[in-house]
Amino acid sequence: MKTKQKIKGNSLKESAVFLKNAIFKPKEIAYVFPSSRALIRSIAIRSGLSEAKKIIELGPGTGGTTKGILSEMREDAKLCAVEINKNFVEFIKKNIPDERLSVCHDGAQNLAEIIKQQGWQHADVIISGIPFSTLPKGMGEEIMQSIYENIRPSGLFVAYQFRDRVGKLATPVFGEPSSYLEIKNLPPMRIYVWQKSE
């Protein structure tokens, strides 16, 4: 069950908050514009959300992708958005009132503890906008291992990235992904979908 809502683009306020934070934290945020409506829609429809009850979003930023995920999710599903930037956490909490959403001010490397705090044993789907190519040395491997260990068998890992660092980290653990190029975004982004084996 879900109430489908139209996916909207980012407001001027969202884009301004995103840009301001991107200037101060270029390695963590990596882009100056939040994801476009076309990219958000593409991510949401490729994430198998009609079947998922426990969903994790890594790196929601100002929440454009979060709203897209919520619009495709079931009414009885839960979304936990994990964001390292405190300003973004506060922005989402203030601007996205949805009972299905909890926002966690934490790093993706702490996924096991975050999932435990939700009272879950695993996630059905993990969707990530984290810029793997600019993470500090060793952190990408740490986050990928944590993603793999915390997805249920047959669950999905979805990542959207400009560079292929995420592919180099995820393919050895998950196997080959399906991938799609979304050109209606600045910069164009590749969406990767990995399925964990049974």
Ligand SMILES: C[S@@+](CC[C@H](N)C(=O)[O-])C[C@H]1O[C@@H](n2cnc3c(N)ncnc32)[C@H](O)[C@@H]1O
């Ligand atoms: C490219 S932005 C994506 C924002 C948004 N999802 C979008 O598509 O517009 C990357 C986001 O990942 C967050 N981030 C970076 N490292 C992180 C980490 N280790 N754990 C959680 N979030 C992180 C950044 O603060 C930023 O909000």
